[in-house]
Amino acid sequence: MHRKRGIILNTIIIFSFFAVSLRLVDLMVFEHRRLAERAKLQHVKVEEVQVRRGAIFDRCGRELALNIELESLYCDPENLGPDHENLKRLASTISREPHAVLARITTGGRFAWIERKLEPSIAEKVRALNIKGLGFIKEAKRFYPKGELAAHIVGFVGIDNQPLEGIELRYDKYLTAIGGKVSLGRDANGKTLSGGVNKEAKGNNLVLTLDEGLQYIVEKEIEKAVVKWRAKAATAIMMNPYTGEILALANSPAYDLNSPGKASGFERRNRAVTDCYEPGSTFKMIVGTAALEEKIVRPDTLFDVSRGGIDVGRKTIRDAHRRGVLTFREVIEKSSNVGSVMTGIRLGKERIYKYAKLFGIGEKTGIDLPGEVSGWIRPPEKWSGTSLGAIPIGQEVAVTPLQMVRAYAAIANGGFLVKPHVVSEIISPEGQVLVSFKDKEKKRILSQSTADTFREILKGVVAEGGTGEKASLHDFDVAGKTGTAQIIDPQTKRYSKEKYVSSFVGFVPADEPKIALIVVVYEPRGQIYGGEVAAPVFKEIVDKSLTYLTSPREDNHYKNLLLVSR
């Protein structure tokens, strides 16, 4: 009896297992593909990989551009419903007009953005409203912790993190990363299982040559100058004369990088590289060094400028003050137009053009910023009868402030033309240096002796009696040159008698330069001369910058001061 029961039980169990096995074979072999696809749809969630742009740092590792994560508000219009009370509450919470919110909701479809990248506090308030049909999506937002600082260099991105200006635009291919999608498992409740995959892609980081401290000093000083002289705008560039590293580059007016939409095109202009001006007397350096290099003049060569003017073609070039006989050194120190034109005539137009080109006039410097213009100088065959009188004093030539500071850096560094740049290194998210721009090429354009001679002459410009006296420091030798240029009035097509560009360009300490600096003030009122408007700004900037750099005073030996050290 027991045996019979055992056989029946065994048979039932075996048949049951056989039936289960058959069903399993059916499910796992014959129906596999169809069922696997159905299961995948239910259990797999596809998520976008979050792309985080690389950060931007100054030369000391201070953050200039970072990423934060904010929530964006969307709605499903079908679920939201036409509740006007809710709409009003929502609109007031996100500081929008109800009709503007309604317009976004009624675009059709089952998804509509209401507000992108909300402040965390506002997102919390919206959440507290508890309105059905609203949802949040986390999005990466570019954040510029220093606000206006270095705005024209760093640039900014759009709402979808697309690059629009500055370094953000120029180095976008390094800063951004390729996104894509990842598949994650989830259960019936929508709970996500760990897929063990990376859900974010990071771009490379950039280290700039800028120094936040120097940038701050430069920005504050040119801002003060614009207010003081009620000027239209101002620009300043500070550069390492030996390497071409841009230590600071500022334009006034500036704008807040966190709300670039509020700034006008005028404020967003990076005049340092995109705007040309006639350099005026600062251009005399190019003609002067050319004459020295070609051995046409020596520092003590005499020029009779007692007439106070010189006729070139149909034009008479005059000096601001009538002087007698000047040495070549004095021609530069006193910024004599007549003496400079006489030098230019001795040099000849071919050689003036050749040296202007050697100094990079009329050509882009190749700085790694978008929108650089080349400036302008006509080839000698296209010069007019008056050009030989105009070009040696910086007229009929258009330059950018960057070209001029680079030209003066060549005097500072002993005769080399350097390539300006603002990015020093590109670093991978793991911290590996991918590209280093530290060893930049430089080209010799002048002999050491010419550069040294002209350096001494430029020191005289800032000494007592020179046009740039107001740029002098009591404990450091400064070398530089003032410039005052007229602006062509677009209506009359003639030089305006009211609109000028005042500039000062030089380097300090004169004998062992640490910084080359140009200050350009556009259309100042009350005063027009570079020595009055731009030179004091130059002085303030270098004075504070040398403190910041803790440069030892040059006069500590003969004034018996304590050794300066850090």
Next chain:
Amino acid sequence: MFSLFLIPLCILLLLLGMFGVVWVRASVVKLEYKIGELEKKKEECLRAKRMLLAEKASLLSFERVEASMGKDRRFIFPERARVVHVEKQKEPQPYKASLEKKQPGQP
């Protein structure tokens, strides 16, 4: 007699094996849930860290520092010419006795 016990035993083992497989699989899923939750927490922490870093960078900007110092009126920028830097003294070190012969020029 032997086969009478062997077959149920095999079936039992098979059942136990299947249960084991299901149990292991369930444990893996449970672990995945846990890891998923921890990953979420990690993401939240990283998010908070990013926000704090951004805030720190913003607070440390020269403009903010100068503005806060100006308010308190306790700090002023000194004139550079009046600033005298004194060479930092080296920390006093214990005297080291050595049998090694001094090189010329060595103190």
